[in-house]
Amino acid sequence: MLKTIAVERPKQRQRKGFWSPEEDEKLRSFILSHGHSCWTTVPIKAGLQRNGKSCRLRWINYLRPGLKRDMINAEEEEIILTFHSSLGNKWSRIAKFLPGRTDNEIKNYWHSHLKKKWLKSQKLQHATSISTSSESLVACGRRNPQTLISLPEKTSSSPSQESNDNNNNYSCSSGPEIARLFFSEWFTSSDPYFDHSSNLTDSNHIQTPNIQGPVSDYEESGDVNQFYYNEMVMMSNSNWTLNDVVFGSK
DNA sequence: AACCTGCTCAACCGCACGCTG
């Protein structure tokens, strides 16, 4: 019987826990000069007694150039809330919208700052009835994004399940102009995922008012605009009242 | 001062997925 002979890597006791400045420097200088095509070999080649995963995490979260080290500001907080309301706990995808921030950072920030705030606001929304104009709702969406759009989430840890509501309810503001305003306001010309040259009602997008999956599916297929277009069409076709929008259910 | 409690955040763990042979 043939037996596969595993390639024995030199068994060194692998360090765990916090990284020392020396380890950081070794990893940084190695990656800057050699890259990281294979993380499993990085620690060996860099002379680190760590595993590849640990090196990768350290690089992505702390050593990678371009990372912001300051506190998450109000604008970024808003973005997190907005995308969390539609993507759920897809931290890496949310992080894509926040240059210089890592998924780990966002995840931590959510659990330490935003989760309570979010749950509190959800309770508040159910306890209060409000009336507002379309314009103010757009502004509200920008300031309190969870009130604007709520998409069903596939994952078990979705916020909709946390709050036991919003099941299969696509909340929207009161018409296409709101959707248009929201998305055009949200995605500026500098946003990599938004193409201002595309007309939201043109034939470049499939004219079906169905959201077939989270934005991630559209990212994978390379047409994120289709996702937002679908959202807009659903908003346009809906006859939900403002209360439905705000409370996320009929 | 000592203890308790809650919070923050860096890091680890386990799982899923994609690629390759």
Next chain:
DNA sequence: GCAGCGTGCGGTTGAGCAGGT
């Protein structure tokens, strides 16, 4: 189709710290 491997992601842990009693 399957196994092995590497990578990425989300959940969880635990050390350190601050504030309260």
